[in-house]
Amino acid sequence: MLLWGLAAVAPILIHLWNRRRYRETDWAAMKFLLAAMKKNRRRIQVEQLLLLLVRCAILLFFAIALADISCTGGSGISGFGGPGSATHTVLVIDHSYSMAYGEQGQTRLDQAKELARRIVNEAGEGDGFTLLAMGRTAKGIISEPAFDPNDVLRELDQIEIDPGVAALDLSLSEIEGTLRMAARDFPRLRRAQVCILTDYGDVTWKEAASQTNEQLLGKIEELAVVKTFDVGQPQTTNSAIIGATQLTPYLTPDQSARFRVELSCDNASELPSQVVQMLVDGRLVSQKVVPFVDNQVVSVEMNTVFSLPGTHAVEFRLDDDLLATDNRRYIAVEVKPQLRILCLADDVPSLKFLKLALDPSDSIQSPVKVETMSASALMDIDLLSYDAVYLSNVSQIAPDEAAILRTFVERGGGLVLFLGDRVQAASYNAALAKGKEATAPLIDLKFDGPTPRGEYFLDPRQYESPLLEPFRGQQAGGLLTTPVWNYFKVTPAEDSTSQTALWFGSGDPAIVTSRYQTLSPEKEDAVATRLGGNVIVFCLPASTDSVDRSLDPPAAWTVFPTWPSFPPLVQESLSLAVASQFDRRNRELGDVFEGVIEGDPGANLIEVILPDAQTSRIEAVARDDRLFWAFDGTDQIGIYRSKSLSDGANEQVEFAVNADTRESDLSRVAMENVPSSLQPGDRGFDPAGGGQMAAVPAAVELFRYALVLVMGLLFLESFLAFRFGAAAR
Incomplete structure (x- = not known):
């Protein structure tokens, strides 16, 4: 684009060309005109030269503006003579459910979003952003660089907690792929940085130094600067229901049903006990006080009697604490007449x-x-x-x-x-x-x-x-x-x-x-x-x-x-x-559940009601003289119900999905087990830099100044042309 600066010589070429187009002929009146021009020749030459320079400068600075040149402090002009001044920033947000832990009304995920907003708001003109959510899968929310900060902020605000464990290896692999794609398809984004915002939970980061992750990290560092931001706390207080099991092997009406509930607390001195409640189909049937011991699993048995056959939803509940995700545990049970x-x-x-x-x-x-x-x-x-x-x-x-x-x-x-x-x-x-x-x-x-x-x-x-x-x-x-x-x-x-x-x-x-x-x-x-x-x-x-x-x-x-x-x-x-x-009706996140339509063989449409009350319609498939249906959208924790779309059908409990309780352990990873390039430190926000990134100096975008100068020169050229023309008259 900068080659268009050669157009600055166009006014000179036009001037020289015009001088060759005319044939000189002497006539009487010209003698008096030439005498007057010789008297003012020096002034006219200066005026014409000044106009020529202004017109050349207009074209030159317009080409500079189109080339989008920028420079960084202390480094001279970066990428002079072509594109490549803008930065590609890969924002990686850990949204595993340990990030839902919050103090003073702000969760770790909220803090991560706030830091990400600062990164976006303080970026230079022309910078591009991709956005990845690090959870059970590495989800590319913005897969190709976006250049409108408002679009990035809007997508950032929509990230929600994933009730699972973050997969670091999948995230690193996705980061590498995103960087290579941007380098190939967006050549003007010559510089790249990866910003990972996480709580450094031991469950996610303990394998950071594995051979696979080290290899992926090495490939990423060849393409970008890696920075990490720590939003975790060194001391936490969290109680959790980490398991619930049906002890009675099979359930029939009016028979005692026994369940074992397993709980833990990482800071029993702050939270010595909790009340665990047992609810059946939303109705409280039992509750017990559970004393905690630091970082030890405590078991308690709870009983109930089911009076009616069918499927029922059983929920075990603790009072909400600073991490509410693991204070619920759900079980779907089937009570059979025989x-x-x-x-x-x-x-x-x-x-x-x-x-x-x-x-x-x-x-x-x-x-x-x-x-x-x-x-x-x-x-x-x-x-x-x-x-x-x-x-x-x-x-x-x-x-x-x-x-x-x-x-x-x-x-x-x-x-x-x-x-x-x-x-x-x-x-x-x-x-x-x-x-x-x-x-x-x-x-x-x-x-x-x-x-x-x-x-x-x-x-x-x-x-x-x-x-x-x-x-x-x-x-x-x-x-x-x-x-x-x-x-x-x-x-x-x-x-x-x-x-x-x-x-x-x-x-x-x-x-x-x-x-x-x-x-x-x-x-x-x-x-x-x-x-x-x-x-x-x-x-x-x-x-x-x-x-x-x-x-x-x-x-x-x-x-x-x-x-x-x-x-x-x-x-x-x-x-x-x-x-x-029991296992068939109690699933893990991401599992596929397969149900059977009983009764009306013509009712081949099923409506699945998700825990958040949203619905999904599924068509059943005939197999083995029955109608089977499968549902794979198990991304929420809670009870899933179904309803046949035939006349007079009622909702019924189908299955339960629970969070992966490994994330309930809020222990932080030992930093000596984390590669140095993934450790938080002076690669974060520069305290003296007003929030700018210390690792990548702030870029000064020259095209802004070039455009302002072009506008000024245009006004100057018009003024000088008018002034010199009026003087000539």
Whole structure:
């Protein structure tokens, strides 16, 4: 643009050209005119030269104004002869929920916004800004440089707290990408700076010096000056509900429901206790005073009774403190009229021991309803209407049957297998232990087959598994004395996610548990975060009909189904089998929730009501003879409800989403673990500089002065032309 300054020679060229256009001819009157001109020649030449210089200066300074030249104090003119004087500022605002901590009515996020406003307001003319929000993801609010400060300030004001943990690595990667984009697409932004405004929480910054982050930071420093601003406080007082768990494995009407609430406080001397309240569907049902101990988790149990079946919203609440985000914890619970259990076997009468252990009362009022059927009917049964399925000594599982079981477990149902003398290892390995392409195995085990005859015993080791809860401290409970002469041997894979809950004395697994997991659609060998139901394998039969036919006469494998240890283990297996249903309705931020439309099959439109009362409409998809719908907008904490858009439909609680309580720990990172270029210090605001950035000197924009000078020269040229012309007359 500065090359247009060459236009300043245009008036001189025009002057020289005009001198060559005329032919000189003498005539009488010219003698008197020439005599007069010779008398005033010097004055006229000075006047013409002055006008020529003024006109050249107008063009020269106009070109300088168009070139947008600036200079910095003490550095001379920067970028003289071309563009590149403006600065690209990347504003990075930490909006993880620890930034909601506030004192004197101002949160850390408010302080960060105020500092960011100063940076924007004190920027030079022509500077560009991009704006990133550092939360669970690195969100580019202004992805390309914006040059209107009002636009930047408007977007800055709209940043809200993200109830999650800030991902530093994602943010650094996004910063690098933004800098490279701006350098490529906006060449006039030759200088760049990154301003990170954060509270230096240990949860976010403890991995700042990791190899990945160090590499990203090195790339960023090649492109820009990095500055960080600390808005945290060295001392905090925060109480938080960091967890809430349903202790009663399954809920039915008029039965006591137990919950455990976990709380903490980082400054018990300032806040020695709090009152925790329990609300069900918005109604206060219980409250307790909880004494705190510095930086220790305190547990308290709370009870209630649900009188009606259906889904209910349970909320645990503390009084608001300086960080209100973690003073609420939500649980969505499902109260069922009865728990429906399906037991399948090749020989239905052999299920009598299992049915009795699952439902000792066998009454209509029992919270558990057990149905027994032949395994051959599996293809004709709607498994999704049951909460758990038990397979007892089923000889074979066909591929189609395995697909039905897989769908059931994928939807959160519990599957329990009892292995006996009928089980064919090859069929189980093909159907259960090996998943088809893009599917995970139902349980990652190798089914080997029956063991030789011998005398075996059960080994609980340290009683660590929840299945062994009834036997802890109960040495006379019958577990250690259970008679076993044969069992079905299984071998967990080396990288298996399954866990052994009980062993035989030989070291082989006696009970194996596993949580079904689906495979990632991108990588067949990767495990996705989406979890299904629990799968439990007993390497013993659930009846005394399994016999060792190598003996004459055949002898029973075990009397385990008649032993005192059998009913408690079956009851605990049921609790574990249905526990995954609780997880299905209690999600984390960003999870996908999948619901089922019950009743009207024509009601394929669902309205999801978010915690802030906003709504989202979703169309259901027919699959497995049902209508399913999925919702992935779980970015708010609280209770999510749904409502079918068919006539007469009512709202119902669907699921709950809670904050990641790691952010409740307001501990500050040790600065020795943070790279020096990411530490706060003299790279922040210069106290003597009126708020200007110390690392980047304030630029003086010359184009302003050039434009003013052009305007002045235009007036001067007009005045001189008029004055000299009038004098000539």
